[in-house]
Amino acid sequence: MTDETFREGVAKAEEALRRLFPATPLQRNEHLSKQYGARIYLKREDLTPVRSYKIRGAFNFMRKRLEAGETSASFCCASAGNHAQGFAFACRHFGLKGRVFMPVTTPQQKIEKTRIFGGEAIEIELVGDFFDESYAAAREYARVSGAAMVPPFDHADIVEGQATVGLEIERQLKGEAIDMIVMPVGGGGLASGVTTFFAGPSAPDFRFVEPLGAPSLKTALTEGRRVKLPQIDGFVDGAAVAEIGALPLERLSGFPSDHVVLSPEGRICQTMLEMLNVEGIVLEPAGALAIDALRSLKQLIRGKTLVLVVSGGNFDFERLPDVKERALRFEGLKKYFVLRLAQRPGALKDFLGLLGPNDDIARFEYLKKSARDFGSILLGIETRNADNFPSLLKRMDEAGIRYQDITENQVFADLLI
Known part of the structure; x- marks a missing residue:
């Protein structure tokens, strides 16, 4: 398929989509533009009727089968x-x-x-x-x-439908030059569609972003082949895919692996909270990926014009405590310890005296009386500045407090935190 043929197919898909919903907004975001010294636009796919871009591919897949005469499908x-x-x-x-x-x-x-x-x-x-x-x-x-099975990303009609995002961006920019488009990647349908749509000598720079715990595209580009990851972190559920799609990888294989940003899950949580608190924009973890990538790209983008595809806003607010928890731990503002304190009057009071004025106990739980002379405590501490922890640990060491920092221990975190 030639680039021109692909663009024609995308134009037909986009025209049909208008029966469902208008083009999603392309909005210049002043907060991010000022923060990064760039002209930053957000393509708001969180504002489709289903609050994500996925409707585009599914609709296009079905439309083409109906147009082919499969009316009883x-x-x-x-x-x-x-x-x-x-x-x-x-x-x-x-x-x-x-x-x-x-x-x-x-x-x-x-x-x-x-x-x-x-x-x-x-x-x-x-x-x-x-x-x-x-x-x-x-x-x-x-x-x-x-029945026809509608795949989430690995099909030409799905890729064509997702590429309508690119056509809308092109029209909405009204001729304004664009330096970079940043897109999240899960299975790769969106990224492969938009890059194919813009293919050519005047194409913008493309950067892709995956969650650190599910780097399927980066691994494939590094290895030169599809790789099924043995284990992934499912927190960014909209983009946590163990294996990039075959067709998407075929279309993305020409990009270098260093064009893929890996965003730590805790940092994504920071970005979600920032956009909620500052801009009032509700994003799911995958929807925050492109915005979060700015933290890794900041040295490359000053003075440039960027479009970030905000892929979805289906966020269950019951997950908000987990998002806050992950953000605090990533920022170094919250840590968890298992302490062994002497079983004597005043031992706990002595320990509490070691805390600084900005240190707050967020979790305190006796785990078990592990010995006649010592007891174990699960302790969560929040502080206002991450630099407070080294001095606290120094005071604990000098006082002979026996402890283990379990903040980054996933096994302990799953069991206890």
Whole structure:
């Protein structure tokens, strides 16, 4: 397929999409522009009807099958997130029957949102404890029933649909030169679509961003092949993909691996809180990726014009305490310790005297009387400045306090924190 043919297909997809919703805004963000000394625009995909760009690909996939004469087609998908909601919305729009396979462990809030978007057009089937089991069930259902399975990213029609983001950006800039586009990457459908749309000698610089705990694109570009990661951190659920899509990687294979930024999950939480508190913008973790990448790109972007694709805003506020916790730990403002204190009157009072004026106990729990002479305590401490911790630890050492810092110990964190 030539670049021109691809652009023509994207234009048709974009025209059809206007029956569902208007182009999402491209907004200059003064807060970020001032902070980084650049002209920064946000492409607000969190403002689609389903609060993510995923509706574009699902809609385009179905549209092309209907246009090909598959008028009695039924569809299915496997997803516990944005793809399911976009799929459901498209099914209702076309008046088609669809079935969504989700893990049994999917939060009720996501199940209900998918049901609201799809209405009577969809059925939801909860299968398995993990996504792989739901995916296998969806594939088997498609095989037996003849339903068309709508993939989340690894299909030409999905990539074409996601590329409509690029067409809207081009039109909304109205000829203004752009230096860089920053996009999040999960399976790669969005990134491969937009880069293909802009391909050519005048294409902007592209930078991609993945969560540190799920670097599927960076690993593939480094190795020169698709690699299924043995383990991923699922916190950034909208982009935590163990293996980049085959078609997306084919289209992204010409980019160097150092064009992929890896964002630490704790830093992403900082960015989410900043955008919520300063700008009033609610972002899911994957939706904050492109904005968070600015922290890694700040030396490259001063004086330049950038577009950041804000991919989604489906955030469950029940996760907010976890987001705050991760942000504090990443900033070094909160640490957890296991202390062994002598079992004598005044031992706890002596320890409390070591705390500084800005140190606050956020967690205090006796774990077990581990010996006749000593007891163990789980202790969480917050402080206003990360530089306060070295002096506190020095005072603890000088006082002979026996302790273990478990802040970065994932096993302890999962069990105790």
